[in-house]
Amino acid sequence: MNSFSYIRAADPAEAVSQLAQQSNGKFVAGGTNLFDLMKENIEQPPYVIDINRLDLARIEPLPQGGLRLGALVTNADTAWNELVEQNYPLLSKAILAGASPQLRNMATNGGNPLQRTRCYYFYDHATPCNKREPGTGCSALNGFNRIHAILGTSEHCIATHPSDMCVALRALGARVNIKGVNGERTIDFADLHRLPGDAPHLDNNLEHGDLITSIDLPEKQFKTNVAYLKLRDRQSYAFALVSVAVALEMNGDQILEARVALGGVAHKPWRDEAAEEQLKGQPATADHFKAFADTVLSGAIGYGHNTFKIELAKRAIVRALTTAAAQSVEEPSSQPLV
Incomplete structure (x- = not known):
């Protein structure tokens, strides 16, 4: 160092x-x-x-509804916060699927979205990497690319974004509050991260000097029909090969609204809002879930070692949707407690 x-x-x-x-x-x-x-x-x-001394370590309700997550609140405190657990359980599930307890106790809400890829070649100074040294090439394209992206890639980079928390935030439609040299602004979480294009060294759309001060969760809550599925090489402390965050609004077995975001497959948390429309008004059946998964992965490209991810992602989407649709609110017991 x-x-x-x-x-x-x-x-x-x-x-x-x-x-x-x-x-x-x-x-x-x-x-x-x-x-x-x-x-x-x-x-x-x-x-x-x-920035640890800044007054940005609170979680508090917003006047118009929703919840504000201070940038310096740790991931652990966010996951176990009562308001998050009750009203945004998808976020709690996703955070607890990431990293280790020790890391979650240190990592912050403002820092988590800004973590960088875990691509092997990005960390290996002996190999070319456009993300580390722009213009040198992408070693993963023709190298060992098992963990790499299948959606939104370019000839310059096939790295993935590593966060679990961000997949849930993308599904929930969060917003990011930023303080910069030109004042304060708020952007949709969908606009925070970039696809690699021809500038893969740029992970996000922040400007130099920008500070994330908080993340706002929307007024709309998904309390019941949610699921976070993370598929990885080992159960503990591993990054996702594919992860799926699902939030459904249901009326019986009919889907009124569907939110589905993927992790481990792209340079940013991936969500296909147009494809989500095909689930609206449909019964929660395996056939509809499979058709949706096929649509989401229709543009996927495998690069050899990671081609298996295309089918894996489809199956993961179906499984996560099935799990979310099966959730139900527990009815209060009619029996007296003794």
């Missing part, structure tokens, strides 16, 4: 101002990904700005 200067920010305005003055500086909170990148010399920031 190279030497760097450490700065502690007292408030969001100071944090943004300090980073704006340092062209290669980085914010740090939990540091669960940044410090690894620094140790591997992937990131070499000359300035690290500590």
Whole structure:
């Protein structure tokens, strides 16, 4: 790890101002990904700005409904928060499927969406990588690409985004609040991350100096018919080969609304809102789920070692939808407690 200067920010305005003055500086909170990148010399920031003292560590209801997740609330505290568990159980399930308890106790809501890919070639300085060094090539295209993307890829990069939390946020339709050098703004979570295109070194659409201050969950809640399925090489502490976040609004066995997001398959959490329309008004049957999965994966491309992911993703979608549709609200017991 190279030497760097450490700065502690007292408030969001100071944090943004300090980073704006340092062209290669980085914010740090939990540091669960940044410090690894620094140790591997992937990131070499000359300035690290500590934002842990900022007043961004609360979860609170929004006046118009919904819930605001402070950027410095840890993933663990978010997953176990009573309001999240009761009203947005999909998010709680997704967070608890990610990383390890130790990492969830450190990782923050603002940092989780900004973690970088776990592509082997990105971490290997001996191989070309457009994400690490733009213009050098993508070693994964013709290399060992078992964990790599099958949707939204380009000839320049087939890396995937590693977050579980972000898959649920994409399904729920969250929004991200940002403070930058030009003031404050809010963007849809769908617009936070980028597909690789011809600039895979850019993971997201934030501008230099931007600080995520909070994430807003919408007023619309999916409390019952939800599922998060994560398929991985081992049950504990592994990134997804394919993950599926499902939130359904049901009337009996009829689907009134469907939200389905995928992880482990693209450079960003993947959601096909047009395909979701074909489930509206339909009974929750395996045939409808299979047809939906075929539509979502119709543009998928395999690169050899990861071609199995196409069929795996289809089956995962059907399984997650089936699980979500089968959930029901527990009826209160009519028997007295003794």
